[in-house]
Amino acid sequence: MENRKILLSGIQPSGNLAIANYIGAIKNWLSLQEQYYCIYMVVDLHSLTVRQDPKELKKRCFEFIGQYLACGLDPEKNIIFLQSQVSAHSELAWILNCFTYMGELSRMTQFKEKSTRHGENINAGLFTYPVLMAADILLYQTDLVPVGEDQKQHLEITRDIAIRFNNLYGETFRVPEPFIPEVGARIMSLQDPTKKMSKSDEDPKSYIALLDNPDVIKSKIKRAVTDTGKEIIYNENRPGIANLMTIYSCLTDKSFSKIEEEYQGKGYAEFKAHLGEIIVETLRPVQKKYEVLMKNKDTLYNILKDGAEKASKMAQKTLSKVQKKIGIIQI
Numbered sequence: 405m406e407n408r409k410i411l412l413s414g415i416q417p418s419g420n421l422a423i424a425n426y427i428g429a430i431k432n433w434l435s436l437q438e439q440y441y442c443i444y445m446v447v448d449l450h451s452l453t454v455r456q457d458p459k460e461l462k463k464r465c466f467e468f469i470g471q472y473l474a475c476g477l478d479p480e481k482n483i484i485f486l487q488s489q490v491s492a493h494s495e496l497a498w499i500l501n502c503f504t505y506m507g508e509l510s511r512m513t514q515f516k517e518k519s520t521r522h523g524e525n526i527n528a529g530l531f532t533y534p535v536l537m538a539a540d541i542l543l544y545q546t547d548l549v550p551v552g553e554d555q556k557q558h559l560e561i562t563r564d565i566a567i568r569f570n571n572l573y574g575e576t577f578r579v580p581e582p583f584i585p586e587v588g589a590r591i592m593s594l595q596d597p598t599k600k601m602s603k604s605d606e607d608p609k610s611y612i613a614l615l616d617n618p619d620v621i622k623s624k625i626k627r628a629v630t631d632t633g634k635e636i637i638y639n640e641n642r643p644g645i646a647n648l649m650t651i652y653s654c655l656t657d658k659s660f661s662k663i664e665e666e667y668q669g670k671g672y673a674e675f676k677a678h679l680g681e682i683i684v685e686t687l688r689p690v691q692k693k694y695e696v697l698m699k700n701k702d703t704l705y706n707i708l709k710d711g712a713e714k715a716s717k718m719a720q721k722t723l724s725k726v727q728k729k730i731g732i733i734q735i
């Protein structure tokens with residue numbers, strides 16, 4: 405790890421891990437895992453900002469870790485762990501809360517969106533959510549954070565908090581850079597292409613889950629809402645077909661012009677049938693590996709235990725440094 409820069413990212417264990425999370429985040433985690441020392445979390449504490457069924461939450465944490473591994477994240481080369489297992493995250497979050505302004509937090513679009521969606525439960529955690537995320541990142545002296553477009557604002561506030569603290573107390577945190585893919589940073593809902601695809605959407609037809617079976621995948625793509633018109637041409641004013649072309653491009657590495665060329669004179673039905681196949685074939689090895697992994701819960705458990713131990717050591721270093729700087733007695 406000595407010479408490698410540090411990469412960190414995480415996903416909330418809510419809903420079903422979806423193709424949007426794969427394209428916007430996991431795919432890039434995989435492509436960067438040789439170059440960087442990588443830290444991947446399932447951020448279970450963040451998911452508490454929405455009411456969770458305790459049994460479901462536990463189950464989903466294991467399932468998400470299983471899917472991380474099935475996608476190809478390597479626990480030998482990287483650290484994979486559950487956020488709740490490293491208490492330094494909550495401890496640093498409290499301290500950083502005292503260096504973050506209400507005004508900054510009230511500008512967060514995700515807070516505004518979620519408080520509209522969960523009007524009955526606008527809790528303080530939902531408001532200070534970005535501060536816990538800043539703690540996640542800053543604890544590990546992270547260089548790079550690969551995320552989708554929707555997390556850009558949270559990365560900006562993380563950088564602002566780090567710079568503010570460094571200015572007050574001297575160099576303490578590395579200021580992280582976001583890594584947002586040029587194509588695929590915002591995959592849209594299959595049922596409403598003007599809305600972002602979300603793994604916790606109430607309508608499962610709006611997303612492809614990584615664990616959906618092949619028939620379900622093909623049918624969801626076939627029924628995806630497209631625009632009037634029939635040509636396979638990329639145009640942002642035709643968000644339905646543009647979204648499907650984006651998914652196609654990200655999974656095949658073909659440019660939009662190459663796809664347009666291939667589908668010249670062909671209609672939506674043929675394009676959708678092929679896209680369904682491409683997704684099925686991308687997910688087939690993941691699903692196979694997942695099935696095997698989930699039969700051996702002990703292995704998963706050991707990976708998490710080992711991950712939490714390694715993460716704790718790294719996190720504690722930064723936490724102690726911060727505590728010393730602000731005048732907390734170290735006994």
Ligand code: TYM
Nearest residue numbers: 413414415416424425428429447537551552589590591601
């Ligand atoms: P979460 O769980 O909402 O999403 C996980 C990752 O998937 C990306 N993503 C998308 N990418 C493209 N198109 C979409 N429609 C789409 N929807 C989601 C997200 O950008 C994200 O990269 N706050 C974070 C979790 C988090 C975190 C962190 C991330 C907590 N601490 C520290 C990085 C570093 C979140 O809720 O992601």
